[in-house]
Amino acid sequence: MKYVIGIDLGTSAVKVLLVNQLGVVVQEISNSYPIIQRRPGYSEQDPEVWVEQTIHALKELHQNFTEDTANIEGISFSGQMHGLVLLDENNEVLRPAILWNDTRTTEQCKEIYDVIGKERLLEITKNPALEGFTLPKLLWVKKYEPALFARIKTFVLPKDYLRFRLTNKLQMEYSDAAGTLLLDIAKKEWSTEICERLDINLTICPPLVTSDEMVGELSAEIAKETGLQTITKVFAGGADNACGAIGAGILQEGKTLCSIGTSGVVLSYESSSNKDFNGKVHYFNHSAPNTYYTMGVTLSAGHSLSWFKNVFAKEVSFDELLANVEDVPVGANGLLFSPYLVGERTPHADSTIRGSFIGIDASHKIADFTRAVLEGITFSLNESIHIFREEGKIIDTIVSIGGGAKSDTWLQMQADVFDAKIIKLTSEQGPGMGAAMIAAYGCNWFETLQACADVFLKVEKEFIPNEENIRKYKELFGVYREIYSTTKVLNEKLLSYRS
Template sequence: MTHSSTLILAHDIGTSGVKATLFNRFGNLVDSCTTNYQTYFMKENEVEQNPDDWWKAICHATKHLLNTNKIAPSNIEVITFSGQMMGVVPVDKKANPIRKALIWADMRASQQAYHACAEFGEDHLYKLTGNKMTSSYSGAKMAWLKENEHSSYQKAYKLLQAKDYIVAKLTGNFLTDFSDVSGTNLYDIRKKGWIEDLIHFWGLDIAKLPEVVSSTTIAGYIKEEIADQIGLLSGTPVVIGGADGACAALGAGITQIGDTFNYLGSSSWIAGVSDTPVLDRQKRTFNFIHLDHSKYLPMGTMQAAGSLIDWVITQWYKELAKENKNKAYEIMNQEMNDSAIGARKLVFLPYLLGERSPWWNADIKASILGLTAQHQRGDIARAAMEGISFNLSLIYGAFIESGLKMDNMWLFGGGANSPIWRQMLSDLYNIHSLFLMMLMKQHLKELQL
């Protein structure tokens, strides 16, 4: 297949890999591919990825799409990004990483978050940032880096998010957007400015933080010295893009008050739209800035959803997965269906990576309760899925209590392909039918909007 028209290239830098997608200027899908990379689970609650792996994956996926579809680099009109949030990527002036990235799942910075709460008050910080002050967010991780790896901190010219690192590598410009900066806990999401008192308290250098721009901003143009690596022409425009959660919301058409969605991926979250941050009295939920930065995305996120199901596969369906992972999932779903609602009285608390909403406890652990010799692996798999679903229902209930308007619920992500999971969530949310949105339709709608 050959294409002579101009095309849009979008990269999503996810937890498990980079998804590269080509669209024409009308928002029609041309092709897509995924390139995976490694996640490093080290000491308790320490989770990292190598930014060089992101870069290599993006270069590989870009060249694969162009070569497979016989597309000339001159046909790529623009490249843009969405990316995982709430990490820390320390880079030098040439956008080379100083060390591995602390990603969103890393929760080592509990002490730094605790000291900030003690100094400023948890309620005060929640009102400013729209987020609970915890180790999940970038600011506390930056403070941990300064305190525990001072040399790495000192060498860093900028402290970036995943997509912003790639943009800097391509263009030489160090920027972020409103949606990603709202996941740092260093930003006043109402006034749209850095919280200098908090930054100074942690001893951070505000000069190491990037400039904040709109998601539609052209961040710069691909540098001549980097063009061959990615397989595109120098001078190709690079649009900064947005945080994955915000891009997913727009892709699902979540733009008006009452729109709601539930994403089921490695992690899972529920989000709606509001003109102002929605503050929960118990701080169970949080707020990011929408890609339309005049709006907000009230959200509740749990750490391990699809990643917990993947763990179940590796533990109890290991041999099947070695032969054919898709077949392993198919058999697991059959065996879950053969189990019963309640997984034959087996309970699986799904806190494999600590938990964010609604508990906000980095030290909480996953547990399997009520296990007997009569239970089979299908019961364990179903209990895991039910545990995730019950936690999501607590998040949904928190939004109901906070008064967030929710007229409908879109469901998408890899987990949305499971009929069993869809039924569980429909029952727990007490919604007669969930609107299933497949991933490709999500991307198309994002571009059309």
């Protein structure tokens, strides 16, 4: 039997999957690492811990593997998007990586609009200037750490740095480059115009490769340390959302993904680069060859549920917390929740808005609040689906992955709110599986990624929307959409009181 490895470099942990030719996950190893938060709004990590924890996972994988390691033919990667890793002329890390959820760069987003113009930026990059993207972080370093900025030889994103450390080859692939605000999405090249107008040397932008390109083999040092072989082929991989889409089979027009992790994503396949959503949703290069995807983001999706549990129901498990939600009627007995705990992304790019419970009554119990949290998260994700449909996209089938796919009650809620059939996969491994599929495709196990998906991915269950619930949720969604505009000014007045 032949095998591939998918490495998913997440925000809180690295997950390593060993997958065989039938798509069966033979081993799964996860190692966590901390986030550095030196000030409010700052979110950083030491890139060295990514390397250390990945090597530990690969060592453990090798120790548990009883066959010839030559049968492990390929490795590929998925990784957290947008994070800025700065390297000097010796490819040494200059400072801790600034992560996707770092919000210090509001000033730099304004600078990008002032210099480039919002419309021109959308024409080139297909995306608005948001704090989470890479270019604002680069401009922040330029202004506040000028001596360090002068030493920059190149920059990469997190999983690209990890891949460099395993191969000694340095590149960036298109699906991650699309999240930098420096890539011309349609032309698939770094934007000379953006670099020149913002006084950024184009030479710091690394070479670009496709996700399925073989970029090298394991270095002798890493092979010796992990027990794997230097003949193991290494493929570029993709951004976590692109790999999550591949791992859910979002490889054809009309296919849509709902992923509920810490943040939430609604992602839909696009076959061309000529759609125009006016920056309402993200538009990125896919990891599938010569394709794209549109994506809306809820910043605090699963995080809202874990926050609620930790603050109000710490003594119970998640299963116990969700046990009685099915008995609560649609609308949580008149209680609404907006999941703006850390701001919002789609459709409101607002870092200052915060969450609310609306309609609290003395009769409400913990199950009502829990259902309201689930419905609020789902309503927020439905904002993206609403935008897609307004632009003429047909969305009738959605693959749901992540925490939201672990509860049948929540899956049925998604079907009713989204007014679409929801599919739950038999083995849902998300971005790690997508990375493994890229490696399998790169190793020529399959002629296409779709052919790989046909073998690797199986449907476990389908959830069909309930007509009566569709009607009720459409009414409630209209009320939910009023919460942002109604509470925006109040939240701005409270901003100075936040610690």
